[in-house]
Amino acid sequence: MSSAKKLGERKIIELIIECLDRMPNNPVPFGDDASAVDIGREKLAVVKTDMLVGKTDIPKSMSFLQAARKAVVMNLSDLAAKGAQPLALLASIGVPPNIKETDILQIGRGLNSGAREYGIYVLGGDINEASDLVISCVALGVCRKDYLIKRSGAKPGDYVAVTGLFGKTAAGLKILLEKLSAPEIEGELVNSVLMPKARVKEGLALARTKAATSSIDSSDGLAWSLHEISRASNVGFIIDDLPIASEAEKFAKIYNYDSVELALYGGEEYELLVTIKPKLWQQAKEAVERVGSSLMKVGQVTHDKRVLLKKDRKTFSVEARGWEHFKST
């Protein structure tokens, strides 16, 4: 009999989904960033829950405060990708018996600070004993039915766009895990891992323009996220302007890494990856700029279902790989 390690996270999710009855008229299909349910008057409640596990998800140099804050951010990021307005946060926490009082206070402060950064409050939750530290947050939001952006609406010809540059978290994680040094850029790279940000106001601004045909947060890595949209929308991509952070480029140069690898296959980045109707590109771009951020065109949606990268006049195939638990590849 297969064990979790052999099956991998995604196969386990498939197995569980097979057991579940389907809600008629589900506004968001299984496997999208968040779930939604009709609450009447053309509104949806949008809910997300995701768990941070000490052993596998928290690098040693991340404080309890940062870990708890990140547990909040990663859930809000999924609401952001759907264009939902966050309303409230809950946290269900498993703590090992030997945890210290100061650590518990840090967890409380991290949860609170994560929620308050995005204008909401922690309203409740629960504490349990567990072998690992486990922080399972719930983000609840609300969204107008006609604003919700699924993974499944991308159309050939749409522009592909992102809300930020890639590669910093992959480099930052290498610095933390392999104890590498890169004096001038180290702070920025490590900070991208320890203090991620959710693109909540950007997601809301985009939703209001109705310019986005699909959306996902890039937490599983840019490559994986492109493949997710490809699967859900039955389209492909040509990425001709891969947005790599200058710090990631510098880091790659120092340690002889491929910066494209860092940008594509990193993960734990919480940018939005969206497809935009070309006619509404200007509105979408300006809407994101009005909230103080930028929306960068990085490529185009294609009929051909492959995910391709054009760089230096060459074309590469972008693999469907990223961060996956259990599988030790």
Add this chain to the structure above:
Amino acid sequence: MSSAKKLGERKIIELIIECLDRMPNNPVPFGDDASAVDIGREKLAVVKTDMLVGKTDIPKSMSFLQAARKAVVMNLSDLAAKGAQPLALLASIGVPPNIKETDILQIGRGLNSGAREYGIYVLGGDINEASDLVISCVALGVCRKDYLIKRSGAKPGDYVAVTGLFGKTAAGLKILLEKLSAPEIEGELVNSVLMPKARVKEGLALARTKAATSSIDSSDGLAWSLHEISRASNVGFIIDDLPIASEAEKFAKIYNYDSVELALYGGEEYELLVTIKPKLWQQAKEAVERVGSSLMKVGQVTHDKRVLLKKDRKTFSVEARGWEHFKST
């Protein structure tokens, strides 16, 4: 520095709550059964998340299917206590690396069956690697603002009532953990532990009558739940008709246990404990009967803040103890 084992679950919750900013006009204070947020038009979204941890919460004889189903039921029970209509369920699951494919399928089926029993669907969630099996469910519901029943509204003179009899789970757990035998009643007692039920339709029926002044689910035990209402409402109780299940009485007789102990200090029972305006008692009772259950008057709310039990013409003090993690008392 104190560790979790020394602090106990409730002190840890207090420490975390101290760190949290308070949402203005929070419809439900911290520490109530569930959390709520205004979604406009006189409605509240009511949310609950609670975690089932393999090592501490799942007796060995409970199957993965039963454990997953229970993780659903315990969250729905808290919505029920607030008078909220369940809308959707999410589950965030941590699985140990050595879990088998058949176990995963059982978890999926248990989640689905728990949700479908109460007319809702599992809409999403997440899988993670963890040392223990951890099933963290999220129940989302909706409630009219004027229907929501908090822990804090009990008034002296109100009737105290419950939706079922007590003592079976305490006896059932003893059978499971201490491998006791009680042929004729064993099945029923063990079943109360393995297949708990949430009083969802009873909670909804009660909410609509507006007869209940306070409500809590009895999952931490009847005694503890009485003390929780006492604290939140600043009242006391005289319980003069303790509702003990006949199977618990029989079990107590066989093994020379005190059946009152079993009924008061058991826990993992998901009955509703409510206080009812005397003038609306008949309406409340009939409303619960119309959905096929019963509401039993067990005592009265008092000014005096003690929780007292009258039995056989004697008066006992009901202690504020029940099931608590970490503390090995």
